Amino acid sequence: MGLSEQIRRRLIETFKTEQSEHVQKISRGLLTLEKNPPAEQRTQILEGIFRDAHSLKGAARSVGVTAIESIGHSLEDVLALAKNDKINLSGDLFDVMHESLDAVGLVIQGLESGKSAPPKQVFEILSRLESAKEKASQQVEPEPDSESISVSSEDMKPESDADTVTLSTDKLNVLLKQVNRLLENQDKPKETISEKKTSKPAVPALPIQPTDETIRVSVSKLDDLMGQLSELLSAKIRSEQHLGQIHELHDFTLEWHKIWSDFRNTHEQFVRQNKHGHNKDVADLVEFSTYNQEQLRLLDVYLNELSRQYANDTMRLSIILSELQEEVKGLRMLPLSTITVPFERMVRDVARSQNKKVIFSVSGDDTELDKRILEQIKDPLVHLLRNSVAHGLESVEERKKQNKTEEGHIYLSAGQQGNSIVIKVEDDGHGLNLDAIRTVAIQKGILSEVEAESMSDAEAKMLIFRSGFSTIKMIDDISGRGVGLDVVRQQVENLQGSIEVESTLGKFASFTLKLPLTLASSHGLLIRVGRQKFFLPFSAIERLLQVNRNEVTTVQNKEMIIHEGKPLPLAWLEDLLELPPTSRSRLMFSVVIISASERYLGLVIEELEGEHELVVKGLGNQLAKVMGIAGATVLGSGEVILVLHAADLINLATNVQSRTHFIEGGYLDRADEPKHVLVVDDSITTRTLEKNILEGAGYQVTIAINGKEALDILDDAPLPDLIISDISMPKLDGFGLTEHIRADNRLCDIPVVLVTSLDSPSDKTRGMEVGADAYIVKSDFDQGNLLETIAQLV
Amino acid sequence: MESNNNDTDIFNLTFEWEENITPEKLAGIWAKRAEALAQPPPVEATGLTIHLLTFLMGAESYGIDVSFVHEIYPLGQVTLVPRTPNFVVGIFNARGKLISLIDLCSFLGLPNIKQSQENKIVVVGNNHLEVGFLVNEVVDVAKVYRNELASPFAGQATAQSKYTLGIGPEMLIVLDVNLLLQDPNLIVDQSKGNVDGFK
Structure with a gap:
């Protein structure tokens, strides 16, 4: 046995947890079956426990516990027969099956006490299972019209609540304490801050067991807890807003005080004059006024106290809440070692089957990850490790020839970097042969020869993640990579993660997976397009840029900018998501560079709305998967915000055509100097509005306040490219101005646009007569309209 | 003609017309017809009852089994979800839980429901799916007998x-919500290969 005793024990430990899950599910299923459930449910349960028996068998085989493997196998046989109605599940058969589950427990006990031989009962139970199977199957006559219910595959989804997380009681205790503190805070809102300082924590520390006691809690319960917590967070935000209202109320009484103090002298005079009560009404009024004064003072005192206490309580609440949030997030976290332990065995087996020698080392496997991420990252890691052993490492002879150690090395390392978890699989094999990769890509028609030549090494190594590349056997023989890597990439990207590869030919190859710390909460930017806001996690954001439209060029009808010396494709978020188009007549654009697995995209957005940490949820069962959307989140205000999926957006960008190109549909000729527009209007509002719109679209603007001034400006060169003029203006109106321009040889070629508040046909005709080129009515005056008109003329 | 299913029988009787029909024969037909028509209504208001939540969608009133109704909300903030089929109005926050809002009319191939302040959301669900139906107005809870229901739109x-x-x-249209919720077309899944399924 090549495996050390220590590894074996760890494997058994993992297997023990896993098998108990299967055994429990099978036993629960059997109990329900015994109650003769309706046919549909029966089929579903049979499906479920059949799968569990199968998994039990598989798990047992992988750790080499043949006794349990055989039991799992026999159970699977019986259940398969039952599924196909080839066998009657009688009471006797149930007994045997239950006893076989007990036998699994016995085998586990035996393993713990170090016995390698399985207990006698196992053999007995196996033979009983066999004979019961035979006996029962003889009883069943194959009935042609048996009530077999055909169940569609939709009905056979695995039970969703089945997965659980094992929590340590320590964590639960901490959580419990915090909940108690919250309760305490609720019960005693009047408690003053000084008292709080002196009082010791009200909850005595619960005795914490030195052993790692655990409770199994279903993940769905934790999700519920997380959901409730996010509601609590929005309640906290509302409570903070109320504090502001109390402050406003207090300011209000201060104002009242000020007015009162102005009035005080008059009041005191009245009090003195009416000491002897000559006039009853006046005396009453004075008394009321005195009463008012006293009440106002009290109100002020109360409000002051209230706002002080409220501020304290809110602060306390928010501190506890953020701690609580951290704790709840932590509950879903499990160390990476939960999945890496069986890897050792797997690497060994693959190496043996290939006659290779491998030293496999793992570091940082105590790094904690969200359970859901752990589950989904297992397969990609298995894939990468297998690839490393089978295709990355050279044979022993080859290594000797290369002056390398006989044993190949494979390193699996993990650690936290900022908001991400980074897992690296590295081997010291022959690395990626980029030339071979290029050649195969050309052979398979993925690339043209010209493309392959101009392709950088960084781009070439990403080819191995392309679908279609994976099936190529050639690449295995030549460079040793490329089996199912597109699948690996997809799985990683589904987790909002990314994968990168580094390699030096003949030396090493390393694959780096970057994954979010947790799927439950995410830190990122709120962005807005049109009227809809979206959330983009920082894990997907490389940089934020302001891009001038003049920097945009097109390559093969795709818009690009040059960023840090490299072309970066651009795409409008609203085009990718098929939202209504927004105004594109600005000069500067906000661009978020997003990335997924070394592919980059400049995402053009309308506005950044700030930074947030949010609890991300799925869109629910009905919206199983929507392209471009990773999930949704609820803001403090209760507003639901969609979370963007970077890898999807990058994929979409390669397929979706921009609806308006910067250049084609844009309003400027990029090659030229900015166009010069003279705006003539006597209304400062209209002038300013027009100036802003035009400058926003990249025009250079000069202002004149009437026709006379416009002519003065036109006397001096340089001439504008276009004139926009109001009609009714003092001194010289728009018609007069146009007439002058058309009459002047030097000016007559300049296009003139008349803008008026009236849609009067006679004005329009008059405008045409004097030689205006266009006529815009202010009532349908909007950016697009104005800019389009201008674009047609200059 | 002893059958209970009088509809078809009367219909069949009309086929006994011949070119040269005698008055006696005609009288016989009339008699048979009268007899068929005189049958007591086949439906007795007994048997299985269904409790229905009734609501308006467009001009029509609909009923669904109350046991599938989870909650009713006024129409509040709904977030549009891009790149989804027409029948998906969006998603909304139901006390911390996100639920899809479905325009059932659109899903059934009828004109879209007009959105207004008065709209309500009826949240329905079975074991594997929970969605909200956008309705114009929630009317009542009613009890009907299963065998009171006439079969709909024969042949269509x-x-x-x-x-x-x-x-x-x-004219209350009673919908089978459970069956509806099992329709795979109700699920939007644009995973690889399904991307163009709804375009």
Whole structure:
């Protein structure tokens, strides 16, 4: 046995947890079956426990516990027969099956006490299972019209609540304490801050067991807890807003005080004059006024106290809440070692089957990850490790020839970097042969020869993640990579993660997976397009840029900018998501560079709305998967915000055509100097509005306040490219101005646009007569309209 | 003609017309017809009852089994979800839980529901799916007998008739919510290979 005793024990430990899950599910299923459930449910349960028996068998085989493997196998046989109605599940058969589950427990006990031989009962139970199977199957006559219910595959989804997380009681205790503190805070809102300082924590520390006691809690319960917590967070935000209202109320009484103090002298005079009560009404009024004064003072005192206490309580609440949030997030976290332990065995087996020698080392496997991420990252890691052993490492002879150690090395390392978890699989094999990769890509028609030549090494190594590349056997023989890597990439990207590869030919190859710390909460930017806001996690954001439209060029009808010396494709978020188009007549654009697995995209957005940490949820069962959307989140205000999926957006960008190109549909000729527009209007509002719109679209603007001034400006060169003029203006109106321009040889070629508040046909005709080129009515005056008109003329 | 299913029998009787029909024979037909028509109504208001939540969608009133109704909300903030089929209005926050809002009319191939302040959301669900239906107005909870329901739109296999359990009193269309919720077309899944499924 090549495996050390220590590894074996760890494997058994993992297997023990896993098998108990299967055994429990099978036993629960059997109990329900015994109650003769309706046919549909029966089929579903049979499906479920059949799968569990199968998994039990598989798990047992992988750790080499043949006794349990055989039991799992026999159970699977019986259940398969039952599924196909080839066998009657009688009471006797149930007994045997239950006893076989007990036998699994016995085998586990035996393993713990170090016995390698399985207990006698196992053999007995196996033979009983066999004979019961035979006996029962003889009883069943194959009935042609048996009530077999055909169940569609939709009905056979695995039970969703089945997965659980094992929590340590320590964590639960901490959580419990915090909940108690919250309760305490609720019960005693009047408690003053000084008292709080002196009082010791009200909850005595619960005795914490030195052993790692655990409770199994279903993940769905934790999700519920997380959901409730996010509601609590929005309640906290509302409570903070109320504090502001109390402050406003207090300011209000201060104002009242000020007015009162102005009035005080008059009041005191009245009090003195009416000491002897000559006039009853006046005396009453004075008394009321005195009463008012006293009440106002009290109100002020109360409000002051209230706002002080409220501020304290809110602060306390928010501190506890953020701690609580951290704790709840932590509950879903499990160390990476939960999945890496069986890897050792797997690497060994693959190496043996290939006659290779491998030293496999793992570091940082105590790094904690969200359970859901752990589950989904297992397969990609298995894939990468297998690839490393089978295709990355050279044979022993080859290594000797290369002056390398006989044993190949494979390193699996993990650690936290900022908001991400980074897992690296590295081997010291022959690395990626980029030339071979290029050649195969050309052979398979993925690339043209010209493309392959101009392709950088960084781009070439990403080819191995392309679908279609994976099936190529050639690449295995030549460079040793490329089996199912597109699948690996997809799985990683589904987790909002990314994968990168580094390699030096003949030396090493390393694959780096970057994954979010947790799927439950995410830190990122709120962005807005049109009227809809979206959330983009920082894990997907490389940089934020302001891009001038003049920097945009097109390559093969795709818009690009040059960023840090490299072309970066651009795409409008609203085009990718098929939202209504927004105004594109600005000069500067906000661009978020997003990335997924070394592919980059400049995402053009309308506005950044700030930074947030949010609890991300799925869109629910009905919206199983929507392209471009990773999930949704609820803001403090209760507003639901969609979370963007970077890898999807990058994929979409390669397929979706921009609806308006910067250049084609844009309003400027990029090659030229900015166009010069003279705006003539006597209304400062209209002038300013027009100036802003035009400058926003990249025009250079000069202002004149009437026709006379416009002519003065036109006397001096340089001439504008276009004139926009109001009609009714003092001194010289728009018609007069146009007439002058058309009459002047030097000016007559300049296009003139008349803008008026009236849609009067006679004005329009008059405008045409004097030689205006266009006529815009202010009532349908909007950016697009104005800019389009201008674009047609200059 | 002793059958209870008088509809078809009367219909069949009309086929006994011949070119040269004698008055006696005609009288016989009339008699048979009268007899068939005189049959007591086949439906007795007994048997299985269904409790229905009734609501308006467009001009029509619909009923669904209350046991599938989870909650009713006024129409509040709904977030549009891009790149989804027409029948998906969006998603909304139901006390911390996100639920899809479905325009059932659109799903059944009828004109879209007009959105207004008065709209309500009826959250329905079975074991594997929970969605909100956008409705114009929630009317009442009513009890109908299962055998009171007339079979709908004979011969028409529209999307709507597929999910209609039957037509109740006052043209109440009783929908089979459970069947509806199991329709795979209700699920939006644009995972690899399905991307163009809805375009």
